[in-house]
Amino acid sequence: xxxxxxxxxxxxxxxxxxxxxxxxxxxxxxxxxxxxxxxxxxxxxxxxxxxxxxxxxxxxxxxxxxxxxxxxxxxxxxxxxxxxxxxxxxxxxxxxxxxxxxxxxxxxxxxxxxxxxxxxxxxxxxxxxxxxxxxxxxxxxxxxxxxxxxxxxxxxxxxxxxxxxxxxxxxxxxxxxxxxxxxxxxxxxxxxxxxxxxxxxxxxxxxxxxxxxxxxxxxxxxxxxxxxxxxxxxxxxxxxxxxxxxxxxxxxxxxxxxxxxxxxxxxx
Amino acid sequence: xxxxxxxxxxxxxxxxxxxxxxxxxxxxxxxxxxxxxxxxxxxxxxxxxxxxxxxxxxxxxxxxxxxxxxxxxxxxxxxxxxxxxxxxxxxxxxxxxxxxxxxxxxxxxxxxxxxxxxxxxxxxxxxxxxxxxxxxxxxxxxxxxxxxxxxxxxxxxxxxxxxxxxxxxxxxxxxxxxxxxxxxxxxxxxxxxxxxxxxxxxxxxxxxxxxxxxxxxxxxxxxxxxxxxxxxxxxxxxxxxxxxxxxxxxxxxxxxxxxxxxxxxxxxxxxxxxxxxxxxxxxx
Numbered sequence: 001x002x003x004x005x006x007x008x009x010x011x012x013x014x015x016x017x018x019x020x021x022x023x024x025x026x027x028x029x030x031x032x033x034x035x036x037x038x039x040x041x042x043x044x045x046x047x048x049x050x051x052x053x054x055x056x057x058x059x060x061x062x063x064x065x066x067x068x069x070x071x072x073x074x075x076x077x078x079x080x081x082x083x084x085x086x087x088x089x090x091x092x093x094x095x096x097x098x099x100x101x102x103x104x105x106x107x108x109x110x111x112x113x114x115x116x117x118x119x120x121x122x123x124x125x126x127x128x129x130x131x132x133x134x135x136x137x138x139x140x141x142x143x144x145x146x147x148x149x150x151x152x153x154x155x156x157x158x159x160x161x162x163x164x165x166x167x168x169x170x171x172x173x174x175x176x177x178x179x180x181x182x183x184x185x186x187x188x189x190x191x192x193x194x195x196x197x198x199x200x201x202x203x204x205x206x207x208x209x210x211x212x213x214x215x216x217x218x219x220x221x222x223x224x225x226x227x228x229x230x231x232x233x234x235x236x237x238x239x240x241x242x243x244x245x246x247x248x249x250x251x252x253x254x255x256x257x258x259x260x261x262x263x264x265x266x267x268x
Numbered sequence: 269x270x271x272x273x274x275x276x277x278x279x280x281x282x283x284x285x286x287x288x289x290x291x292x293x294x295x296x297x298x299x300x301x302x303x304x305x306x307x308x309x310x311x312x313x314x315x316x317x318x319x320x321x322x323x324x325x326x327x328x329x330x331x332x333x334x335x336x337x338x339x340x341x342x343x344x345x346x347x348x349x350x351x352x353x354x355x356x357x358x359x360x361x362x363x364x365x366x367x368x369x370x371x372x373x374x375x376x377x378x379x380x381x382x383x384x385x386x387x388x389x390x391x392x393x394x395x396x397x398x399x400x401x402x403x404x405x406x407x408x409x410x411x412x413x414x415x416x417x418x419x420x421x422x423x424x425x426x427x428x429x430x431x432x433x434x435x436x437x438x439x440x441x442x443x444x445x446x447x448x449x450x451x452x453x454x455x456x457x458x459x460x461x462x463x464x465x466x467x468x469x470x471x472x473x474x475x476x477x478x479x480x481x482x483x484x485x486x487x488x489x490x491x492x493x494x495x496x497x498x499x500x501x502x503x504x505x506x507x508x509x510x511x512x513x514x515x516x517x518x519x520x521x522x523x524x525x526x527x528x529x530x531x532x533x534x535x536x537x538x539x540x541x542x543x544x545x546x547x548x549x550x551x552x
Contacts, residue, residue, distance in 0.1 A: 032471065034494045035531055049277060151491055152436035154469045160436035208491060212319045212516040233494075239277030239529050240492035243521030246276050247319050 016256070018052030020263035021238070022144075023184050023205050023230030025057045026077055026084075031156045036234035043081045046233070049242055054084055055144070055263070057114040061089025062149065067100050075108040085267075087112045087144060091120040092128035098135060105139035111267050112142040114184075118161040119149070125168035133176035142180040142266050149185065149235065166192065170199050177201070182266060185232055188218045197222045203266060205230030206241050206258070215258075216248035224254045228262045277521070279528050284324035289524075290542040291320075292428070293464060293488045293512025294328035296358070299402065300339050301332065305347050305354035310361050312516050319513070319520035320365075326542065328513070329367040330358055331397035331428070334387060336379040338371040338404035352386070359392070367549075369395040369428055373404035374412050374442075381419055388423040394549055395426030398444070400464075405430075405442025408452045417452070421459045426548055428462045428486070433469040433476075446476035446483075453480045460548055462510055465489035470496050474503050481508075484544065488512035492522045497530035497540070506536035510545050 024046070028037055036042040046054055056078055060070035071088035078084035088104035090097055090113045104110040113136060122129060136143050148163045155161065166183070173179060182203040183196070187210070196202060207230045209218045219227050231241040250258065278284070296316065302308030309330065320328065333339050335349035348354050359366040370387045372380045387393040396416075399405045406412055408429055420427055431446045432439065446467040453461045459482060466485040467473020470493070477483040485500060487509065500509050513523045527540050546552040 032495055035498065036494065049275070150493070151468075153432065153434045154490055154493070155436050157435050162436065210491070210517075210519050210522050212316055212519045214519060235494060237492040237494050237525045237529050239525040240519075240521040242277040243322075243525055244519045245521075246278065247322065247520050249318060 017260065019050050019229060019242075019259045020267075021046060021051045021054040021231050021233070022182065022228045022263050022266070023057075023207050024054045024084075024233045024238075025059050025235065026074060027059050029059050029235055030063055031158075034234045036238075039077055039081065039084075042234050043083055045238060046083060049238060051238075052083060053263075055087050055112065056084045057087045057089060057144070061114060062116045062119050062146075065094060067091065067094065068103060071100065071104060071108065071110075075110070086110050087114045089114050089116065090132065091115070091122075092126070092132045093120050093122045097128075097132065101132070101135055101139060101141075105136075105141050110141060112144055112182075114144040114146065116146045116149070117164045118146075119159070123165060123168065124172050130172040130175040133172060133179040133181070137176055137178035137180070142182060144182045144184050146184045147186045151187075163187075166196060169196070169202070173199055173201065180266060182228060184230060188214070188221070193218070193221050197226070202226065203228055203262065205232075206244065207232035207236060209244065212247050214248070215244050216250060219248075219250070219254060219258070224257055225262060225265075227258055228266060229259050277525060277529070278322065281324060287324075287538055287541040288543070288546075289323060289325045289511065290545045291325050291328040291513045291515070292462065292510045292545050293486055293514055294330045295514050295517060296330060298331060298517075300341060300344065301354075303341075303344065305344060305351065306357035309358045313358060313361060316513075316516040319515055323513070323520050323524050325365070325513070327367055328362075328365055328515075329369055329394070331369055331371050331399075332358070332393075334370045334383050336373045336383050336404070337376050338373050338399065338402060340403055355387075356392075368393045369397050369426065371404060372396045372398055372416060374398065374406035374410065374416065375404060377412050377415055380416055384416075384419050384423060384425070388420070388425045393425075395428060396420055398427065398429045400430035400432060400443045401440040402442065405440075407442065407448055408444040409448040413452060414455065417456050417459060421456060424550070426460060426462065428464055430464045431467045431473065432465060433467045433472045435469055446473040450477050450480040450483060453477075453483045457482055460484065462486050462548075464512070466496070466500065471499065474500050478503050484508045484510050484548070486510050486512045487526055487540070488514035488518055488523045492525055497526055497532060501530070501532045501536055506532065506539045507544055509540045510548070511541045 058074040078086040231238040296312030297308035
């Protein structure tokens with residue numbers, strides 16, 4: 001039973017301090033109302049599941065162009081809940097993106113920023129992207145890169161966006177070797193995952209690691225030290241990601257690092 | 269933090285057992301059962317065992333190939349025609365749990381009609397699966413489909429039709445949409461159809477079948493997008509929704525959580541997770 005697994009993980013760790021969810025978003029998804037799209041309700045749900053910290057981006061940060069305003073609202077909202085750590089959005093396709101990044105790092109003390117290349121119209125082989133990685137590393141913030149927000153097959157016709165092409169990522173990260181990058185919402189697949197797993201300082205989340213043994217397979221290929229629990233709530237049902245961890249029958253050490261330790265490493 | 273209080277997103281075991289979960293869409297080695305006719309399915313059943321036990325599933329329905337050209341492997345097709353008993357190996361492996369519905373080759377209606385007699389009329393299969401891809405797949409708007417439906421109806425079989433509305437990416441040949449299924453269903457008002465995956469893009473899929481009382485939707489096959497079951501219950505009623513797991517290629521987490529966490533009544537969950545399917549199969 002997972003309860004048993006968790007008890008073992010806690011014993012190994014001494015005092016288990018709860019789960020860190022590296023992938024949640026606040027405010028309204030523009031194409032449907034989500035059952036947990038009110039922050040209070042989302043936080044209550046996360047608490048009920050044992051999540052004590054959540055790295056929160058914002059749907060506004062995907063679709064708005066005034067990202068300073070969106071990030072300010074995100075910071076204000078997160079300040080109301082001790083569990084929430086704001087992760088601001090930055091887009092190198094927008095003039096003045098450096099100012100957005102600096103505000104995230106300095107003004108709001110955000111530990112990371114979130115990118116949405118597909119929705120915001122740039123590719124990973126652009127010079128701007130590698131410059132952003134370097135600047136993020138200088139500022140001491142990690143970078144979360146949303147590979148997608150939704151399966152391309154089910155997206156609203158208004159905004160059908162393919163997954164981000166990750167082929168140029170290795171070269172871009174080689175130009176900014178101090179940058180730490182976490183891929184969000186990747187559907188891990190065979191040869192692509194094997195290739196990505198060779199990139200230093202690259203981390204993964206669990207939000208779309210589907211299949212009954214999907215999380216275990218991801219850990220086996222990427223390495224247990226590089227997979228960070230993430231649910232993509234409230235767009236996806238947060239229990240889905242948690243039950244998948246349970247299904248994967250991980251050993252206590254892997255469970256502990258997946259659910260908390262690796263996120264702490266990313267945040268440090 | 270008191271770890272003994274952790275629930276990890278699953279209802280308590282007693283609650284899961286009370287749901288009496290029947291999985292209408294179990295897909296071990298769905299595309300090919302293995303060179304020997306069965307071992308790929310058995311391997312995938314074992315791969316899914318932990319999830320099946322965690323979910324406290326009572327029954328699972330799989331979709332065997334029966335040697336009528338639904339795979340591209342000529343050797344397998346010949347083998348299973350010569351040894352039809354191989355089709356039953358998965359049922360023998362989990363005799364108290366497994367149900368079956370045969371895969372139909374819509375491109376070979378005569379072979380399919382013969383298979384209906386062999387496997388539905390004479391048992392033990394309970395219905396048919398119309399796939400969305402592979403050599404046996406055709407859109408359900410194709411003229412080959414109605415004669416098959418007529419015979420399935422005579423045999424009182426259940427029809428599981430794979431459906432998708434593909435908004436991005438490439439829809440495969442042979443794919444059917446919920447709109448096409450609703451049109452087909454209107455011609456056979458006494459036959460019940462299951463709209464597998466609710467069309468994937470479920471907001472459109474639910475709308476497409478909402479005026480078709482003989483069409484039920486199946487819940488698996490797409491990410492655990494929040495709000496699906498709530499909309500389905502609101503628009504169709506809980507009696508027209510059937511749980512599927514798509515294990516092992518999908519997960520217990522993705523598929524079961526759609527229903528167990530939905531903001532609907534416990535009575536509705538009971539219906540979706542097993543009661544509706546049992547009623548459809550005449551096994552209530």
